[in-house]
Amino acid sequence: MASELKVPTMAEFFASGTVPEVLFWVGCAGSFDDRAKKITKAFVKILNKANVSFAVLGTEESCTGDPAKRAGNEFLFQMQAVTNIEVLNAYEVKKIVTACPHCFNTIKNEYPGLGGNYEVVHHTQFLKQLLTEGRISMEGGAFKGKRITFHDPCYLGRANDVYEAPRDLIRKLDAELVEMKSCKQRGLCCGAGGAQMFKEPEKGDKDVNIERTEQALETKPEIIAAGCPFCNTMMTDGVKNKEKEASIAVMDIAELIATAEDL
Amino acid sequence: MHYLPNIIFIILLIVGIGFFVKNVLKLKRNIFLGKEASITDNKSQRWKNMAKIALGQSKMVVRPIAGALHIIVYVGFVIINIEVLEIILDGIFGTHRMFAFLGPVYDILIGSFEILALLVILAVVVFWIRRNVIKLKRFLKPEMKGWPKSDGNMILYIELVLMVLFLTMNGADYQLQQMGADHYAAAGSFPVSSLIAPMFEGMSVSSLVLLERTAWWLHIAGILFFLNYLYYSKHLHILLAFPNTYYGKLTPKGQFKNLQSVTDEVRMMMDPDADPYAEPADDAVVPDKFGASDVQDLSWVQLLNAYTCTECGRCTSECPANQTGKKLSPRKIMMDTRDRLEEVGKNIDANKGEFKDDGKQLLNDYITPEELWACTSCNACVEACPISIDPLSIIMDMRQYLVMEQSAAPTDLNNMMGNIENNGAPWPFNQMDRLNWSKES
Ligand code: SF4
Ligand code: SF4
Numbered sequence: 001m002a003s004e005l006k007v008p009t010m011a012e013f014f015a016s017g018t019v020p021e022v023l024f025w026v027g028c029a030g031s032f033d034d035r036a037k038k039i040t041k042a043f044v045k046i047l048n049k050a051n052v053s054f055a056v057l058g059t060e061e062s063c064t065g066d067p068a069k070r071a072g073n074e075f076l077f078q079m080q081a082v083t084n085i086e087v088l089n090a091y092e093v094k095k096i097v098t099a100c101p102h103c104f105n106t107i108k109n110e111y112p113g114l115g116g117n118y119e120v121v122h123h124t125q126f127l128k129q130l131l132t133e134g135r136i137s138m139e140g141g142a143f144k145g146k147r148i149t150f151h152d153p154c155y156l157g158r159a160n161d162v163y164e165a166p167r168d169l170i171r172k173l174d175a176e177l178v179e180m181k182s183c184k185q186r187g188l189c190c191g192a193g194g195a196q197m198f199k200e201p202e203k204g205d206k207d208v209n210i211e212r213t214e215q216a217l218e219t220k221p222e223i224i225a226a227g228c229p230f231c232n233t234m235m236t237d238g239v240k241n242k243e244k245e246a247s248i249a250v251m252d253i254a255e256l257i258a259t260a261e262d263l
Numbered sequence: 264m265h266y267l268p269n270i271i272f273i274i275l276l277i278v279g280i281g282f283f284v285k286n287v288l289k290l291k292r293n294i295f296l297g298k299e300a301s302i303t304d305n306k307s308q309r310w311k312n313m314a315k316i317a318l319g320q321s322k323m324v325v326r327p328i329a330g331a332l333h334i335i336v337y338v339g340f341v342i343i344n345i346e347v348l349e350i351i352l353d354g355i356f357g358t359h360r361m362f363a364f365l366g367p368v369y370d371i372l373i374g375s376f377e378i379l380a381l382l383v384i385l386a387v388v389v390f391w392i393r394r395n396v397i398k399l400k401r402f403l404k405p406e407m408k409g410w411p412k413s414d415g416n417m418i419l420y421i422e423l424v425l426m427v428l429f430l431t432m433n434g435a436d437y438q439l440q441q442m443g444a445d446h447y448a449a450a451g452s453f454p455v456s457s458l459i460a461p462m463f464e465g466m467s468v469s470s471l472v473l474l475e476r477t478a479w480w481l482h483i484a485g486i487l488f489f490l491n492y493l494y495y496s497k498h499l500h501i502l503l504a505f506p507n508t509y510y511g512k513l514t515p516k517g518q519f520k521n522l523q524s525v526t527d528e529v530r531m532m533m534d535p536d537a538d539p540y541a542e543p544a545d546d547a548v549v550p551d552k553f554g555a556s557d558v559q560d561l562s563w564v565q566l567l568n569a570y571t572c573t574e575c576g577r578c579t580s581e582c583p584a585n586q587t588g589k590k591l592s593p594r595k596i597m598m599d600t601r602d603r604l605e606e607v608g609k610n611i612d613a614n615k616g617e618f619k620d621d622g623k624q625l626l627n628d629y630i631t632p633e634e635l636w637a638c639t640s641c642n643a644c645v646e647a648c649p650i651s652i653d654p655l656s657i658i659m660d661m662r663q664y665l666v667m668e669q670s671a672a673p674t675d676l677n678n679m680m681g682n683i684e685n686n687g688a689p690w691p692f693n694q695m696d697r698l699n700w701s702k703e704s
Contacts, residue, residue, distance in 0.1 A: 082533055159517025201637070205588030
């Protein structure tokens with residue numbers, strides 16, 4: 001490991017009387033799920049390298065309420081939302097970046113109606129911005145010429161029309177971006193959204209993530225890229241199910257960049 | 264007796280339009296059984312959407328073949344209405360080809376109607392083949408059995424017959440014009456029907472007049488019949504697509520509405536100054552129900568959606584749950600909503616304007632929880648719909664009912680929600696461990 005992660009908290013900033021440029025909203029998966037934690041760390045490494053002044057809420061962060069809301073529990077959702085908004089507003093947060101499209105969507109679109117108004121960006125948008133501003137520079141290195149296909153997370157793509165930022169970043173790696181049969185507006189869900197992640201799927205011919213993995217495999221990729229911790233899990237499971245984990249990696253965009261930069 | 268045809272025509276017209284108006288009023292009544300939703304924002308964006316999506320058919324062409332064919336039939340329908348206007352005026356005043364005075368313009372009009380009519384016939388034939396011979400997957404789903412299937416074909420037959428009558432009428436007219444018959448002064452150009460006119464060669468003037476008149480009467484009667492058929496058919500979309508695209512969702516697809524009634528309660532619960540034993544404020548409207556279990560719980564926009572659905576199945580064919588063999592079909596959600604709404608409407612008609620509980624509702628009797636829980640809320644159906652219908656909003660409202668009114672979520676989801684409540688995460692981890700990742704290598 002190159003160097004120790006620097007992960008300041010909002011409380012620390014507050015104590016020193018300063019504010020960070022951006023709050024990194026880690027999310028439940030990014031905090032607790034072993035696979036997703038790697039994405040979190042990769043993103044933090046890039047932030048550290050680029051000298052971005054950021055902070056996390058740490059133990060003051062709580063679930064955004066997205067899975068509760070999609071499951072139909074509006075009460076629980078609003079309880080979570082109002083509590084989170086109180087914390088965010090107390091710290092006078094202006095800008096939030098998150099690696100989870102579900103947190104992104106909820107805070108960006110549903111919190112304003114409950115009194116939480118912030119500029120919310122997805123980490124792929126933020127990384128793209130850092131790149132344009134010259135705060136990070138990227139060289140393909142490890143990924144030069146590799147076939148990478150990108151799975152559009154529903155809550156990033158269709159739900160919020162973010163299609164280009166992740167693709168631009170992949171192209172910057174000098175990789176060969178190949179599109180699946182269903183992509184962008186017509187992308188196929190990984191099967192985890194709408195709180196499906198937390199329950200058994202209904203009876204059918206197959207699971208959604210298997211169908212999506214098959215679409216990905218049709219592009220003969222070396223890497224399946226994703227921009228959502230839940231998509232990542234679903235696609236990883238799909239690749240394992242097809243016994244292709246030795247030849248095909250599922251990676252988050254942040255991990256691609258961190259690896260390319262050897263962080 | 265000279266005026267008999269005019270009188271018969273006017274009566275036919277009044278009856279045809281009268282029935283139509285009656286049905287439109289019933290339609291309006293049924294739609295407004297839904298809950299209030301005031302949509303007065305972004306007028307210019309809404310008009311733009313209507314122009315682009317309904318008038319301009321922008322979303323139809325996502326599927327190029329069906330899109331192109333649909334545009335032909337659509338343009339044919341719109342343009343031929345100019346001809347219908349002439350027919351109606353002729354019928355009322357007993358004239359013949361009243362607009363003939365337009366001269367060359369008239370020639371162009373009639374000529375283009377004829378070409379469109381031919382294209383419509385071709386498109387209708389291809390549509391029929393797609394439905395009945397090629398058997399496209401999306402027309403074969405379980406919800407497409409019975410009436411929806413025959414309705415789809417019926418529309419094609421009616422359109423075909425109307426176009427054939429139109430061309431026959433013109434062909435006979437053309438032949439009469441050639442023969443210099445009384446009343447049939449040369450007017451219009453007939454690029455298509457002049458090709459069928461030779462079939463009428465050798466017929467006497469009187470039989471030709473009979474043929475022309477028969478086709479004329481059947482054509483206009485057919486149109487009036489079609490007008491009244493709309494209400495009972497998915498073809499209603501030719502009218503409702505316009506308001507429906509106007510009222511379509513403008514916010515990001517991922518943004519689900521926040522229930523105001525819940526907000527009020529949450530605010531009260533979270534307010535440290537609130538007296539927990541206080542009487543609820545007078546103006547606090549406690550809804551009688553959270554979420555939706557029947558059509559009256561849905562908003563009128565959602566009910567308008569249901570009447571507008573054309574059963575094309577584009578939503579269902581994009582739905583990940585449906586693609587992987589689950590019971591959920593967003594098209595079925597829309598069709599069920601419409602069927603139930605019709606049932607409720609009939610109930611009200613039968614009970615002198617009051618709805619009498621019939622022991623049924625949309626939930627369970629039409630839509631099962633299994634369908635609702637299969638949805639990933641991915642919005643593919645919303646994206647796919649060519650006329651801005653939002654099946655997902657109905658699914659979400661019904662889930663809210665299941666969870667908040669009936670506590671009937673699947674066990675796994677109850678566990679997840681319990682975790683959020685207790686630990687602030689959908690998994691049973693301690694909130695105090697949230698930052699542990701930063702110290703793990
Ligand atoms: S939102 Fe639900 S119903 Fe619509 S396509 Fe996605 S899974 Fe199917
Ligand atoms: S909801 Fe829209 S896409 Fe689905 S069947 Fe109806 S009209 Fe077609």
